[in-house]
Each structure stands twice: as C-alpha cells, then as structure tokens.
Amino acid sequence: MNIRTALAPFAIARRRLRSDPLFAAALFAATAATAFLFALVPQVFGRMAESSLEETVAGANALERNVSIAGAGAIDAAQGEDPVASVVVQGDEHERRFPARVQEVTGDGRASVETSRYTILTRPGEAAIPGTTRYLTLRFLEDADEHVEMVEGDAPTDAAGPVEPPFGDRTAVTGLEIALSQTTADQLSVELGDRLFIGPAADDPLVRNIPLTDRRLLAVDVVGILGAREGDDAWLRESRLGRAAIRDTETMRFIFGYGLVAGEEYNELLAGVDPLPLRYEWRFLVDPEAVAAQDTGELASEVRQLEAAFGQTTFGQRLGLGVRTGLGRILARHEDDRQAAQAVLAVGGIALLAVALSVLGVLAALAADRRSEAIALLRSRGGSLAQTLSVQAVEGLLVAVPAGALGYAAATLAAGRSPELLPGLLVAGIVLAVGVLLAGAAVGTARRAVVPGRPDEALVPRLSPVRIALESLVVIAALAGAYLLRRRGLSSEGGFDPYLAAVPVLVGLAAAIVALRLYPLPLRALAWAAAPRRDLVPALGLRRLSRSPTLAVAPLLVVLLATSVGVLSATLAGTISVAQDRVAASDLTPLDTGTLDVFRVGIVVAGAYATVALALAPVLSARPRQRDLGYLRALGLSRRDALGLAAYELVPPVALALVLGVVLGLTLGYLVEPGLDLAALAAGEQAALRPAVAAPILLVAGLVLVTAAVTVLTGAAAARVNLSRVLRMGER
Numbered sequence: 001m002n003i004r005t006a007l008a009p010f011a012i013a014r015r016r017l018r019s020d021p022l023f024a025a026a027l028f029a030a031t032a033a034t035a036f037l038f039a040l041v042p043q044v045f046g047r048m049a050e051s052s053l054e055e056t057v058a059g060a061n062a063l064e065r066n067v068s069i070a071g072a073g074a075i076d077a078a079q080g081e082d083p084v085a086s087v088v089v090q091g092d093e094h095e096r097r098f099p100a101r102v103q104e105v106t107g108d109g110r111a112s113v114e115t116s117r118y119t120i121l122t123r124p125g126e127a128a129i130p131g132t133t134r135y136l137t138l139r140f141l142e143d144a145d146e147h148v149e150m151v152e153g154d155a156p157t158d159a160a161g162p163v164e165p166p167f168g169d170r171t172a173v174t175g176l177e178i179a180l181s182q183t184t185a186d187q188l189s190v191e192l193g194d195r196l197f198i199g200p201a202a203d204d205p206l207v208r209n210i211p212l213t214d215r216r217l218l219a220v221d222v223v224g225i226l227g228a229r230e231g232d233d234a235w236l237r238e239s240r241l242g243r244a245a246i247r248d249t250e251t252m253r254f255i256f257g258y259g260l261v262a263g264e265e266y267n268e269l270l271a272g273v274d275p276l277p278l279r280y281e282w283r284f285l286v287d288p289e290a291v292a293a294q295d296t297g298e299l300a301s302e303v304r305q306l307e308a309a310f311g312q313t314t315f316g317q318r319l320g321l322g323v324r325t326g327l328g329r330i331l332a333r334h335e336d337d338r339q340a341a342q343a344v345l346a347v348g349g350i351a352l353l354a355v356a357l358s359v360l361g362v363l364a365a366l367a368a369d370r371r372s373e374a375i376a377l378l379r380s381r382g383g384s385l386a387q388t389l390s391v392q393a394v395e396g397l398l399v400a401v402p403a404g405a406l407g408y409a410a411a412t413l414a415a416g417r418s419p420e421l422l423p424g425l426l427v428a429g430i431v432l433a434v435g436v437l438l439a440g441a442a443v444g445t446a447r448r449a450v451v452p453g454r455p456d457e458a459l460v461p462r463l464s465p466v467r468i469a470l471e472s473l474v475v476i477a478a479l480a481g482a483y484l485l486r487r488r489g490l491s492s493e494g495g496f497d498p499y500l501a502a503v504p505v506l507v508g509l510a511a512a513i514v515a516l517r518l519y520p521l522p523l524r525a526l527a528w529a530a531a532p533r534r535d536l537v538p539a540l541g542l543r544r545l546s547r548s549p550t551l552a553v554a555p556l557l558v559v560l561l562a563t564s565v566g567v568l569s570a571t572l573a574g575t576i577s578v579a580q581d582r583v584a585a586s587d588l589t590p591l592d593t594g595t596l597d598v599f600r601v602g603i604v605v606a607g608a609y610a611t612v613a614l615a616l617a618p619v620l621s622a623r624p625r626q627r628d629l630g631y632l633r634a635l636g637l638s639r640r641d642a643l644g645l646a647a648y649e650l651v652p653p654v655a656l657a658l659v660l661g662v663v664l665g666l667t668l669g670y671l672v673e674p675g676l677d678l679a680a681l682a683a684g685e686q687a688a689l690r691p692a693v694a695a696p697i698l699l700v701a702g703l704v705l706v707t708a709a710v711t712v713l714t715g716a717a718a719a720r721v722n723l724s725r726v727l728r729m730g731e732r
Contacts, residue, residue: 032406059586061326067283071313074270094282105290109283139240148236148241160176173219174219198220300331341592344678346498351568368444482503486674508565566661576596654703670689
C-alpha cells in the first residue's frame, strides 16, 4: 500500500467535513462536552477525597492522629546548659527510623519526660484530707514555653537543693520546683509557695518491682501558677496540665494531678527518682495537608511498617519502646468511605456514560444517513467495505481528537489539578468510541450499496443473527448482573467489580431492546383500529412508525436511558440527603456532601442529553420524512395534518420511553441499594431508600415540553417544504 492510498481516507473525510460544517460542529460540541464531563468527574472526586481526608485527619483527636514513640527507661543527661538535649537527640534518632512517607507527613518531634505516679504525703502534725488520696506526676514538655505562661509566681528552675524531710531518718531528699495550673492546685488543695513531700505510688507498674528501701521521696516547691497562652486552651487540656482527673469510689476519692518541671532540672530529676525509671515520649505531629497529598494506600502500608519496627507501646508501663498512632485507623476509615463514595458514583457515572454514548450514536446514525449517497458512490467506484468504513472512522476522529483534547484541557483547568492518567484514559476512550460509532453506524448502508462486478456484496435489509445474539447477550448479562448485585454488592473480596457497577446500564439497555422489539405490535393494532377513520393521519403515522422502527430508536433509547438515570440519581440523592439531614454538619466530609452534589448535577446532565437526542431525532429522519411529506402534500395533505403526522411519529416512542424510564429508574434504585453503602456517606446514619418525587416530575415535565416544541418545529418545517424540490429528490 503506497502513501497516497493510506492517506486517501483522510483526504475524503476532510472534504466531507468541509462540505458539512453543521454536522462537524454538532459532533465537535457533543464530543467536547462529553470529554469535559468525564474528565472532570474523576478529578473532582480526587479533590473531594483529598479534602475529606485532610478534614478527617485534622478533626481527629491529637493523640489519635499523631505518631508517638513512648517507653520507660533512663537517658543520661547531656553535658552543658541543656541537660535534656540528650532526650531530644534520642527522638531525632527514632525519627530517622521512620519510613520515608511517614517522615513526609510528620513534623519535628516534641520530647516529654514524666515520672512515675507519686503520692502527696501528709506532714506530721498536719490534718489529712479525709477520704482523699492525692497523686502528683511530674512532667517536662519540650514545647511548653510555646503554649503556657506564668500568671502568678515564677517559672520552675533548678534552684532547689537537697531538702530534709520531716519524717523518717531525715535523710536529705532531692528538691524540685514545679508549676501547677490554678485548677489543679485547687483540686489538690495546695497553694503557691507550698512545699510538698511525695513518695512513689505503690500501685504504679514502674514502682511495683522496686524494693521499699530504694523508693525515695521527693520534695517539690510550687513556685508558679501557669495558664494557657491566648488560643492554647486545647493544648493545656491535652497536656493534662489543665486540670486533675478525679475518680470516686464508695469510700474514697482519688485525685490525679500533673505538675510542670523545667528542662534545667533533668539532672536532679534523674538523681531524685533513681532507681525508678522515667517515662519518655516523643510526639511527632502529623500534618493533615501532607497526609491528603500522599497515596493513602502506600502511606497506610508504611504506617504498618513503623508499628512493626517499634512494636506495640505499653504507654511506659514497662521498660522498652513502642509506637502509638491511630493514623492507620484513620486512613482505613477514610478508605472505607472513599470506596463507598466511589461505588455510588461509579454506578451513576457508568450509567451517564451510556447515555452520552447513545447520543453520540445518534450523531453517528445521522452521519450515516447524511453520507448515504457518498457511501454508495464510493462503493460503486470499487471501494471495499473496509475502505468505506475507515473513511467514516477517520471523519469521526478528525473531529473527536481536537474536541477531546479541548474537553480534557478545560476539565483540568476547571478542577485546578495537574493532568492525571484516569481522565486522560476516559477521554481517549470517548474519542475512539466516536470513530467506532461512526464506522459502525455506516455498516448497513455500506453493505447494502451495489458494487459493480460484486453483486454478492449487496445485501437486503434483514435482522442479522449476530444482532440477535448480541441483544440476547445483553439481556442475559443484565439478568445475571442484577442477581449477583443483589447477592454480593458492588464491593467484594476481589475489590470493586465494574461489571456489577454497569448493571443499571445493562438493565436499561435490556429494557430498551425489549421495548424496541415489542412496541411495533401495539402500534400495528392501533393503526388497524384507526384505519376505518375518515382522516388519514392517525393510521398513516402509526403504520409508518410500526414499519420503520428506526424512526423511534433515537428518542426511545436515549430518553429511556436518560430518564432512568435521572430518576435513579434523584432517588439516590434524596436518600443520601435525608440521611445527611439527621447528621451534624461537622460530621460530614467533603466526600459526603460532594457525592450528593454530583448526583444532583447528574439529574440535570441526564435531562440535557435527552433534550439533545430529542432535537436530533427529527434531523436523523429528515430526509425520508421530507420526501414522504412532500408526496403527501402533493396529494392534498394540509399543513395541520403534517403537524399531526409529526406528532404521531414522535410522541408514542417518547411517551413509552418516559413511562419505562421512570419505572426502570425506581426499579434500579431498589436493585442497587443493597450493593451500596449509603450509610457511609451520612456518618453511619441509616439510609433507607426514599424514592424521589419532585425531581422525576420536573425531569419528565421538561422532556414533555421539549418533545412538544420539537414536534411543533418539525411540523412547521414540513409545512414549508418546497414541493417541487422534494418531488425531484429521488431523481438520479
């Protein structure tokens, strides 16, 4: 094959498009709009998922989302002015063991040191608080200076020296300075300037194995009353410095308070508690925005690696280290919600894609009708079937490629995201589908054309066994898919099942196939019943419609699919909306509310596609309609009768499609509901299926008005036809 032969389809297709700009513009607009829509949805879903994850992480409890390395032991103090620097350095070493993605979502660690639990002792001669045991735990927090300030007194230092206790052998004990919040001080019944003697609490796990003779007292001076800096009340609560915890029994009250010590006192703290270990914790704050930017699957995997590397934490109840983080559970919950939203949107998206492809199919059929003479001419001059169809495919691709590129670019700009693979693949599939549809729609015309010297290639119209087999396969696949969807749902152990997600489309196609095969029967009966009437229009219109089912394919198929998809979207949107109304707005994520908005937009988009199909249907059959009406007008058919004939040919398939579409949409709602986790989109609130009323009524009313307008315009165009021109239309 030479280059000229290879480029011939491109040259022919280019000439056809230049000679028919109206069709090229319609195909370009439909392809660009479809490409824009289906390139935008995955990107919007990705943005919703990221926002949802970011809000989920940000809204989680700080102790749950952050990464904490904790354990008990004794870390030697550093030389110099900052003895606690050795503890900070140890945290940096732990961070270097984090997997790469975990390091990307965590900030610098914040070290804390905590003693075991101590009991506040009552001095000889002092009255004990009846029925109350007071506990005090001393804590150093690396970032305390950033969040608290002294509202009374001074900040703790290492100025306290050895103190002689008022009991026992009066051996000097380590003295420390602490600061308490005013609430904690009131709960513990202490005041600024008090000196407390505390001893290790026997029930603390770190104390149990230490001999009594080695359990040393501490003397602590309350030198300051601390308070939160402006806007840091939450930090004060989370650090447990804000107020003491109180636990009451039938006979006793136990108060558990915390006091703040300074890093300067770390040497004294080590010496004072020895041989008891200290509890250490390095808390690494997780950045919600950084988490949202990660691949959640890989991040969850590395969180599990982190937990395996450090082991489970004992919260400092015994020697050794362990990790504590709820980030893995947060990611798992988000993944469940994302899969639930993805499954729900996939059902609507695949159904809407089928509607879009059916509209493009209508345009392909229009192209085959408008190119029938050119196809016959090409075949009569020796063009093979493959060459003829390749011209049609190339014609479609010449329009679809730039239209798809424009739609993809516009969707990417609208979404505000960098180009992604999935939207590009969807657009590429739509572009290829346009070429395939244009070639497929011309098969019948090309095969029926008479080829000189090859009369065997001229076929008479008949119902192809291949077509019967394909239609039967669609019906069987729809029935099997509906059964499996009810039993298994959309999510299985093997992951998301696209076949089950396409069940609504298959059921809609099966219903359309059955309707197209059966609806001529009642039309023939009605035509037979209308035959005795004196007026010609009812019988003629019904007979034409029953004998030429292709006149009804476009409006019936597209309107049926669009109506069923619109009603299904309205049903799911109504169900989700009612469930979300019972949930606080703070509990709903952008993934929840965004999915609801997408379904509401889907109702409008389905109606828009149906409107396009209704507008294209008369154009699709304009040529034979014009010829037949011209003959009838020459025989005396009035303009009013021409309008009535247009109504009889367009209204019955549209009415049937609307009725079947509404019924099918409601049926699909009950069919897919068991396979969808709608409760996940309403914070776990029960989401019982609620058939929508208002949206389907508005959708049907709008399509009825469009049908009426198209009927009037078609009748008006037929009434103004040039009779002499039409009567010469069939001349060769």
